[in-house]
Amino acid sequence: MSGALIEVKELFKYFPIYAGLTSRHVADVRAVDGVSFAIDQGETLGLVGESGSGKTTLGRLLLRLLPATRGEVIFEQQNVLTLKRRELRRLRSAMQIIFQDPFASLNPRMTVGEIIAEPLRIHGLANGKQVDARVRELLELVGLQPYHANRYPHEFSGGQRQRVGIARALAVNPRFVVCDEPVSALDVSIQAQVINLLEDLQAKFKLTYLFIAHDLSVVRHIARRVAVMYVGKIVELADRDALYRNPLHPYTQALLSAIPIPDPVLESRRKRIVLTGDIPSPVNPPSGCRFHTRCPVAFDRCSREEPPLKEYAPGHFAACHWVEEHQGHAPALT
Amino acid sequence: MPLLEVANLRTTFRTEDGPVTAVNGLSFALQAGETLGIVGESGSGKSVTALSIMRLLARNATVTAAGVTFDGENLLQKSELEMRKIRGYKIAMIFQDPMTSLNPVLTIGEQIAEAVRLHLGASKREARDRALEMLRKVRVPAPEERLGDYPHQFSGGMRQRVMIAMALSCNPQLLIADEPTTALDVTIQAQVLELMNELQRETGAAIILITHDLGVVAEVCRNVLVMYGGNMVEYGTAEQIFGTPRMPYTQGLLASLPRLDEGEHRRLEPIQGQPPNLLRLPPGCAFAPRCAYRMPICDQPVPQYDFGEGHIARCYLYDERTRDQRPAAADNVPIVAANRL
Numbered sequence: 064m065s066g067a068l069i070e071v072k073e074l075f076k077y078f079p080i081y082a083g084l085t086s087r088h089v090a091d092v093r094a095v096d097g098v099s100f101a102i103d104q105g106e107t108l109g110l111v112g113e114s115g116s117g118k119t120t121l122g123r124l125l126l127r128l129l130p131a132t133r134g135e136v137i138f139e140q141q142n143v144l145t146l147k148r149r150e151l152r153r154l155r156s157a158m159q160i161i162f163q164d165p166f167a168s169l170n171p172r173m174t175v176g177e178i179i180a181e182p183l184r185i186h187g188l189a190n191g192k193q194v195d196a197r198v199r200e201l202l203e204l205v206g207l208q209p210y211h212a213n214r215y216p217h218e219f220s221g222g223q224r225q226r227v228g229i230a231r232a233l234a235v236n237p238r239f240v241v242c243d244e245p246v247s248a249l250d251v252s253i254q255a256q257v258i259n260l261l262e263d264l265q266a267k268f269k270l271t272y273l274f275i276a277h278d279l280s281v282v283r284h285i286a287r288r289v290a291v292m293y294v295g296k297i298v299e300l301a302d303r304d305a306l307y308r309n310p311l312h313p314y315t316q317a318l319l320s321a322i323p324i325p326d327p328v329l330e331s332r333r334k335r336i337v338l339t340g341d342i343p344s345p346v347n348p349p350s351g352c353r354f355h356t357r358c359p360v361a362f363d364r365c366s367r368e369e370p371p372l373k374e375y376a377p378g379h380f381a382a383c384h385w386v387e388e389h390q391g392h393a394p395a396l397t
Numbered sequence: 398m399p400l401l402e403v404a405n406l407r408t409t410f411r412t413e414d415g416p417v418t419a420v421n422g423l424s425f426a427l428q429a430g431e432t433l434g435i436v437g438e439s440g441s442g443k444s445v446t447a448l449s450i451m452r453l454l455a456r457n458a459t460v461t462a463a464g465v466t467f468d469g470e471n472l473l474q475k476s477e478l479e480m481r482k483i484r485g486y487k488i489a490m491i492f493q494d495p496m497t498s499l500n501p502v503l504t505i506g507e508q509i510a511e512a513v514r515l516h517l518g519a520s521k522r523e524a525r526d527r528a529l530e531m532l533r534k535v536r537v538p539a540p541e542e543r544l545g546d547y548p549h550q551f552s553g554g555m556r557q558r559v560m561i562a563m564a565l566s567c568n569p570q571l572l573i574a575d576e577p578t579t580a581l582d583v584t585i586q587a588q589v590l591e592l593m594n595e596l597q598r599e600t601g602a603a604i605i606l607i608t609h610d611l612g613v614v615a616e617v618c619r620n621v622l623v624m625y626g627g628n629m630v631e632y633g634t635a636e637q638i639f640g641t642p643r644m645p646y647t648q649g650l651l652a653s654l655p656r657l658d659e660g661e662h663r664r665l666e667p668i669q670g671q672p673p674n675l676l677r678l679p680p681g682c683a684f685a686p687r688c689a690y691r692m693p694i695c696d697q698p699v700p701q702y703d704f705g706e707g708h709i710a711r712c713y714l715y716d717e718r719t720r721d722q723r724p725a726a727a728d729n730v731p732i733v734a735a736n737r738l
Contacts, residue, residue, distance in 0.1 A: 113582035220671050250438035251609065255653035255667035277582070284655035321587035322657050323612030327635035329658065330616045337591055338584045341552045
């Protein structure tokens with residue numbers, strides 16, 4: 064695909080489980096199990112899924128913060144997964160990450176100024192007086208004050224810390240940023256401040272985002288396209304409006320219908336698809352389609368055969384046998 | 398007579414930095430069988446309110462109130478022994494984290510049976526039967542086999558079902574659920590909320606649902622109490638709170654929320670600034686420092702204004718005396734007749 068900044072091909076990540084006295088390899092957590100997609104230059108791809116779906120692992124694989132089991136991640140014509148150390152370091156200034164927990168992701172013994180200056184020094188982007196000037200500039204960019212540079216993380220609220228994390232990520236002028244649940248730990252009134260900031264920065268620096276979240280309302284707001292993960296696989300991928308208005312996969316439908324809307328009048332009219340059962344374990348995922356154990360329209364083929372991710376409308380992909388056998392129509396579940 | 402009436406509740410914690418005021422003069426009432434949502438952000442005092450009612454706070458807390466009347470009795474005057482007979486029997490509580498609130502070394506069956514034996518004086522056999530019945534009611538699959546399982550053998554959603562089973566095992570009159578679905582995934586949250594609704598219809602228990610999720614409140618609650626800086630800033634039916642919010646904080650919360658039913662992309666309108674420091678709560682409106690419509694009078698204690706049909710908000714914008722002081726920014730906030738209480 065032309066215009067793709069990053070392209071992921073058949074990416075896998077298995078975490079081995081060892082047990083017993085001899086630490087025998089007994090099984091694998093199949094966190095990411097064959098995932099392919101591309102992100103265009105300047106767009107925001109939303110990645111949603113429930114706990115254990117593999118979305119966080121996927122984000123880390125793209126930056127090679129975790130080694131992949133196999134697959135390819137092509138970023139600007141280079142395979143990230145086979146780069147030598149020195150090349151990888153250079154690449155890290157182009158790809159950055161913002162973490163979920165603003166309390167755990169900032170070193171409590173460093174001042175905010177030191178935290179933001181560290182990547183500048185490592186990548187040789189500034190030295191001497193330039194560093195301080197750049198730190199001040201970055202703090203102002205994310206809506207903090209220059210004097211905040213001398214303070215420690217514990218002196219800041221959650222929202223302010225998340226701004227520090229954003230300033231640190233932007234210090235090296237990245238082109239691609241993985242935002243891993245960047246607003247999940249924040250209160251509603253603060254969440255909106257950070258979302259607006261991320262949008263402003265994207266417009267200003269032409270950033271490309273992979274926005275990982277479990278909150279589908281936030282993703283709908285910020286993303287142009289959305290991928291839905293379930294137990295290590297992408298089950299649906301589409302433009303935002305197509306996905307929210309006409310979800311094809313039964314899981315996407317159930318997921319959307321489960322989100323409460325803050326409007327009691329609307330809520331009382333809504334029909335909800337309540338799924339039975341729990342999310343399966345990625346250690347022993349169900350055979351065939353992983354969703355078949357909870358799917359209201361599953362039939363015999365679903366437990367035998369794994370459905371491929373197929374394009375049913377331009378840019379609208381889904382992995383579902385039911386949809387395939389019904390010429391790309393979604394099952395009516397409500 | 399309301400089932401629960403809280404009058405001028407004030408809870409402070411002694412800390413190294415000085416007294417922290419977590420609840421600051423809160424009053425509200427709850428009818429039998431009602432579902433009340435208490436919403437607010439972290440530090441607004443919603444959980445401390447629940448723990449103050451249940452008298453479950455640590456020793457550095459001081460709770461005072463004109464009264465916390467439950468079923469005609471003042472809970473604050475009860476001895477610890479008397480409180481133990483109320484907790485888990487007449488008032489039950491569900492916590493956010495179902496892992497830390499279950500005993501890891503007792504089986505699920507023993508834990509549910511414990512409350513039944515203690516409060517209802519049931520025999521071992523009766524208590525076991527009741528535990529089984531409750532597990533069946535909260536739709537834990539294969540309940541006979543799972544009675545002997547330990548908490549770690551259950552998933553998060555299943556543990557929360559066990560907590561609900563335990564809480565409802567003695568038919569409480571009031572169930573306080575503190576963020577019961579926050580730790581759960583949305584598809585599991587939908588299951589748990591549906592279950593709570595169903596069980597309430599069946600048992601007629603009143604529910605106080607504490608949450609920061611306005612969507613959950615809209616789905617489940619009849620009445621809503623919005624807290625900020627340790628006190629109620631608005632109270633009304635869900636339709637009133639979401640349809641015609643009066644307090645600028647409530648309005649701000651709703652405007653700052655990305656919504657699933659959002660149409661064209663719109664810019665979110667965040668509330669500026671940070672939540673108040675509970676060590677130094679302002680004497681007037683706690684929201685004033687972040688409020689776009691702030692007036693000089695906002696530094697004075699704010700009375701409640703009644704908008705009719707039980708809708709109450711604490712905000713000087715609706716005081717007749719401030720009509721000519723309203724800032725230009727408040728032009729889009731309609732002037733509504735309200736009686737000062």
